Amino acid sequence: SAVISQKPSRDICQRGTSLTIQCQVDSQVTMMFWYRQQPGQSLTLIATANQGSEATYESGFVIDKFPISRPNLTFSTLTVSNMSPEDSSIYLCSVANGGSYIEAFFGQGTRLTVV
Amino acid sequence: QKEVEQDPGPLSVPEGAIVSLNCTYSNSAFQYFMWYRQYSRKGPELLMYTYSSGNKEDGRFTAQVDKSSKYISLFIRDSQPSDSATYLCAMREPEGAQKLVFGQGTRLTINP
Numbered sequence: 001s002a003v004i005s006q007k008p009s010r011d012i013c014q015r016g017t018s019l020t021i022q023c024q025v026d027s028q029v030t031m032m033f034w035y036r037q038q039p040g041q042s043l044t045l046i047a048t049a050n051q052g053s054e055a056t057y058e059s060g061f062v063i064d065k066f067p068i069s070r071p072n073l074t075f076s077t078l079t080v081s082n083m084s085p086e087d088s089s090i091y092l093c094s095v096a097n098g099g100s101y102i103e104a105f106f107g108q109g110t111r112l113t114v115v
Numbered sequence: 116q117k118e119v120e121q122d123p124g125p126l127s128v129p130e131g132a133i134v135s136l137n138c139t140y141s142n143s144a145f146q147y148f149m150w151y152r153q154y155s156r157k158g159p160e161l162l163m164y165t166y167s168s169g170n171k172e173d174g175r176f177t178a179q180v181d182k183s184s185k186y187i188s189l190f191i192r193d194s195q196p197s198d199s200a201t202y203l204c205a206m207r208e209p210e211g212a213q214k215l216v217f218g219q220g221t222r223l224t225i226n227p
Binding site for chain 2: 004031033040041042043044045048058092094096102103104105106107108109111
């Protein structure tokens with residue numbers, strides 16, 4: 001199993017600012033995933049981050065709004081840029097178990113409130 | 116129409132009851148069906164998964180998949196207060212497609 005640490009666990013931010021969320025994994029993984037979980041909604045995949053290449057974004061999410069870094073096989077960051085209250089959500093980092101993304105491991109999430 | 120539909124609840128039952136949680140889906144290409152459990156302020160953790168149709172049992176938990184009806188279920192027998200959590204179904208297309216599609220999650224409370 002993989003142990004994932006996310007920082008910060010929560011934050012309250014002013015609209016128009018940016019927040020960078022860090023995800024640290026205790027083992028090397030090829031693919032890392034960033035999800036958003038809005039109140040009462042399902043987990044929605046934002047993007048997939050592979051080390052050494054550009055992140056792949058899902059429909060409705062763009063790099064300018066959610067830039068992602070993946071400098072090595074154990075670390076990734078997601079930035080939420082130019083925030084508005086609609087960005088208030090829980091953001092989760094996830095990794096796959098081995099080569100098949102069935103058992104996904106998740107961090108504890110970052111609870112973001114934009115005021 | 117969402118790809119995966121799940122009744123968000125909340126669902127509240129007495130301890131010892133049998134709980135039934137369900138999801139429907141529209142994408143016939145889904146082959147892997149998973150149930151995740153999420154405690155408050157924690158990330159989801161995998162409970163069990165099933166490939167294609169059929170049943171799978173793990174202790175007090177049974178997962179069922181009916182691909183003809185595009186319907187999956189999770190049954191919890193002899194429910195315990197520690198089972199109180201949000202349960203999310205998730206699905207995936209076959210090999211090579213790494214994207215998980217989640218249901219909304221059902222918030223379950225088991226009352227002592």
